Amino acid sequence: MGKKFHFVCQSCGHEIEGFDEWFGNNQSCPRCGGKHIHTVYHTPKEKLAELVKPNQKPDSLWHYFDFLPVENPENIVSDGEGVAPMRRWGFLERYARDRYGLDLKVYVNRNDYSPATGTFKDKGGSLAASVLKEHGIKEYVVASTGNTANAFAQYLAKAGISASIFVPKDSLRENFVHIGALGQKVFVVKGDYAYAKKLAAEYAKKYGILISIGNLDPLRLEAKKTTAFEMIRQLGKMPDVYIQAISGGTSPLALEKAFTDFEETGILGKIPRMIFIQGDRCDPQVQAWNKAKAAGFPEGWENDYPVIENPITLVPTLATGNPVLYPMLARLVKRTGGEYFSVKEEMAVDMARLAAYEVAVKIGPASAVGLLGYFEALKNNAIRDGETVFINIGEGVRRAVSFVEEVSYTTEQVTDLEDCHRFDRRKYRDFVWKPFVNY
Ligand SMILES: Cc1ncc(COP(=O)(O)O)c(C=O)c1O
Numbered sequence: 553m554g555k556k557f558h559f560v561c562q563s564c565g566h567e568i569e570g571f572d573e574w575f576g577n578n579q580s581c582p583r584c585g586g587k588h589i590h591t592v593y594h595t596p597k598e599k600l601a602e603l604v605k606p607n608q609k610p611d612s613l614w615h616y617f618d619f620l621p622v623e624n625p626e627n628i629v630s631d632g633e634g635v636a637p638m639r640r641w642g643f644l645e646r647y648a649r650d651r652y653g654l655d656l657k658v659y660v661n662r663n664d665y666s667p668a669t670g671t672f673k674d675k676g677g678s679l680a681a682s683v684l685k686e687h688g689i690k691e692y693v694v695a696s697t698g699n700t701a702n703a704f705a706q707y708l709a710k711a712g713i714s715a716s717i718f719v720p721k722d723s724l725r726e727n728f729v730h731i732g733a734l735g736q737k738v739f740v741v742k743g744d745y746a747y748a749k750k751l752a753a754e755y756a757k758k759y760g761i762l763i764s765i766g767n768l769d770p771l772r773l774e775a776k777k778t779t780a781f782e783m784i785r786q787l788g789k790m791p792d793v794y795i796q797a798i799s800g801g802t803s804p805l806a807l808e809k810a811f812t813d814f815e816e817t818g819i820l821g822k823i824p825r826m827i828f829i830q831g832d833r834c835d836p837q838v839q840a841w842n843k844a845k846a847a848g849f850p851e852g853w854e855n856d857y858p859v860i861e862n863p864i865t866l867v868p869t870l871a872t873g874n875p876v877l878y879p880m881l882a883r884l885v886k887r888t889g890g891e892y893f894s895v896k897e898e899m900a901v902d903m904a905r906l907a908a909y910e911v912a913v914k915i916g917p918a919s920a921v922g923l924l925g926y927f928e929a930l931k932n933n934a935i936r937d938g939e940t941v942f943i944n945i946g947e948g949v950r951r952a953v954s955f956v957e958e959v960s961y962t963t964e965q966v967t968d969l970e971d972c973h974r975f976d977r978r979k980y981r982d983f984v985w986k987p988f989v990n991y
C-alpha cells in the first residue's frame with residue numbers, strides 16, 4: 553500500500569497500491585479491468601474538521617494536502633487554485649423575494665478568480681501536474697471542450713510536461729489558441745467532443761502515452777471534491793441547494809465522493825439537492841430526466857438517455873452530446889431530491905449583462921447557463937423559502953472575447969463633442985432586467 557492512500561476498484565473491490573500500479577496497468581484494475589476506482593486516504597478523517605474551520609486562510613487547494621493523492625509536497629504544482637471566494641449576490645436574492653416571496657441566501661462561487669486560467673478546472677490541472685511530476689511522467693493526453701484543456705495545458709507546462717490536447721472543432725477558438733501560445737500541442741478535431749475523445753484515445757494508445765480518462769479520473773475527482781470542503785469553510789454549513797451547468801459531470805460526482813468519504817464524521821453535513829442545468833441546444837440529460845420523471849422512473853430508467861451527435865450549440869464548452877455518466881448523475885439528482893433544467897442558450901448574453909450590471913462581474917457563457925438555471929429553478933418551484941442556494945459558476949470571460957463583444961452594449965463611434973451624450977448607467981437598469989421581468 554502507498555503511505556498515504558490507495559485505490560479500491562469500484563467494480564470488484566480489488567485494492568490498487570497507488571498511481572505506479574494504476575498507470576502501469578493502463579489505468580485499469582489489474583483484476584477485472586474496471587476503470588472506476590475510489591481513492592481511500594489513510595489520514596484520520598477527523599483532520600478535515602480542523603482544515604475547514606472558518607479561521608483557516610488557505611492559499612490554494614493544497615491546504616487539503618492530507619486528502620489529495622500526492623505523497624511528497626515537493627511535487628506540488630500550484631498557482632493559487634481551489635479557494636475561489638463564495639460571494640452572496642443580493643440581486644438574485646431580491647429577485648426571489650420580489651417575484652416569488654422567497655427569503656433566500658444565494659452564494660456564487662467565483663471561479664473566475666482562479667489565478668491560472670480563470671475556471672474551476674484549474675483544480676484538476678494542479679493535481680494532475682503534481683501527480684504526473686511525482687511519478688516522473690513527461691507526456692500526457694487530454695480531450696476537452698476547452699476549459700479543462702487550458703487548465704491542464706497550463707499546469708503541465710509549468711511542470712515541464714508535454715500536453716497533447718484534443719478539442720472538438722466547434723470549441724471556442726479564443727479558448728484553444730491559449731494552449732498553442734503556451735507551447736503545448738492542440739489538435740482541433742474535425743468532429744464533435746465524442747470524436748475528439750476517441751481520436752485522443754487512439755493517439756495515446758499508438759504512442760503509449762498516458763491519457764486523462766475522463767470525468768471519473770481520480771486526478772479530476774479528488775481535486776474537485778475539495779469544493780465541498782470549501783463550502784463548509786467559507787459558508788459555515790452546507791447549502792440546501794447546489795446549482796451547476798453540467799457537461800460531463802465531474803464536479804457533482806466529485807462532490808458526491810466527498811460526502812461518501814466523510815459521511816460518518818458529519819463534518820460536511822447533508823448533501824445538497826442537486827440541480828443540474830443544460831443549454832437547450834445540447835440537453836440530452838434533461839431530455840432523459842424529463843422522460844423518466846413523466847413515466848414515474850420505471851425500472852432501468854437511468855440507462856435510457858439520448859445521444860446527440862455533432863450538437864450545434866452556442867455554448868460548446870458544455871456540449872457533451874453523449875453523457876455516458878448520466879446514469880450516475882441522474883441517480884444522484886434523484887437521491888438528493890434535485891432536478892434537471894434546460895435553459896435558453898440565447899439568453900446567455902442577457903444573463904451576462906445582468907450580472908455585470910448588478911455585481912460588476914463578467915461571466916463566461918457556461919457560467920451564464922448555470923445562473924439562468926437559478927431563474928428556471930425558481931420558476932419551477934424547485935427552491936423553498938428560507939433555503940441557502942449555492943451556484944457553482946465555472947468560468948469568467950478571460951478567453952471569451954467574442955462573447956464579451958456580444959454582451960457589451962454601450963459602445964458608440966463619435967467624431968465630435970455633439971455626439972457625446974452625457975452618460976448615466978442607471979438608464980440601463982430596465983434594459984438589463986427586461987429579459988428577466990417575465991422570465
Ligand atoms: C465553465 C464550465 N462550467 C461547467 C462545466 C461542466 O463541468 P462538469 O459537468 O464536468 O462538472 C464545465 C466543463 O467543461 C465548464 O468549463
Ligand SMILES: [Zn+2]
Nearest residue numbers: 561564581584
Ligand atoms: Zn476490479
